[in-house]
Amino acid sequence: MAARTIDDSYRPFSTRFSRHIRSILGGAGIAATVALTGCQVDEEYVVSLDEQGADTCEELDADAAVRGSVGLSDYRCEGAEYYGLDTVEVVSEDPEFGECTVRATWVHDPELSALCAPSPPGTAVDGRPLVVAEQARVATLRRGSRWSAAVPITGLELNDTQRATLAKRWRVAGLYEHASIASFARFTLDLMVHGAPPELLLAAQKAAADEIRHARMCFGLAAAYGEPVEPANLELPGSSLPLSESLVQLAVDTAKEGCIGETLAAIRAAEQLARAKDPAVRTVLRALVQDEGEHAELAWRTLRWAVDTGGEPVKVALRAVFAEVDVQGFFEAGEVDETLEAHGLIADADVGRALRRGIERVILPAAEVLLG
């Protein structure tokens, strides 16, 4: 394991950060000694030649036709599993109706399948999760480089397997960061519905812009290690995003997604930064630690306002949220060698340890100050 260096950017574990959060909440000086942190699917599609601008099945761009029919995506969730588009072939044609039957093969991708699974609070730890019906939503993916910021990694020492592993890790991070943009858009509307002050709205708008930058940096890293991919459609049930029904609900969502989700996102990024050596990866991680820390701060400020505005019913609901925060059962296995750590990958077990520390040292003490 790489030697850990703790520097100024390692804010989420610092006493300074802990004091800062607690001072925002009105508890400066209290508890000053507490440190803060397989398989495959074949599917057939009947494609109209007319609609695809082709005269014969031979002329048909079958690959584009399939991706068009599934929202331009090369990847998709099926149940709780994630599949990537593998092969496309024309299997039959019906000249009378001007149609071709195209078979697509989707290959199971176990590493990305976590994206399809429901995410309890605290487990989606790349940016602020976009939670709809208790499930963290992300966009589908397609090939493309419009979201890839130029990130000049080194990495001559990496073999193909290591590159593929890193590309997937940063692709997943990019998807969650991309979803965070929508999460902040909804958050802004929620704040407006409930009459929040302008400083919270300003911070929410800045945070959404930060998340666009984060997504571009993460997709940039994914492209540097593997093929360039970008987010396609962000599918939402009924093409809508429900807002919070009450101030209590807004406070509960903010606690889960911001105070827990983004605090843990900052902690995870800090843990990655402590081990990363590639200069470009370190630059990305420094930005993530800094910004996610600020986003966590925004969430705690929001709860301060919600408690001051809504009083006891808000407090009661928040106590229930913080009483349940736990990452037990997640992030417990696995080892990662130093080569991958140098490029921002860390073992699940190390993530789990850092997050549990963050809950004990940052989240629960801050909640205690807020709720008394």
Ligand SMILES: [Fe+2]
């Ligand atoms: Fe982010």
Ligand SMILES: [Fe+2]
């Ligand atoms: Fe964030």
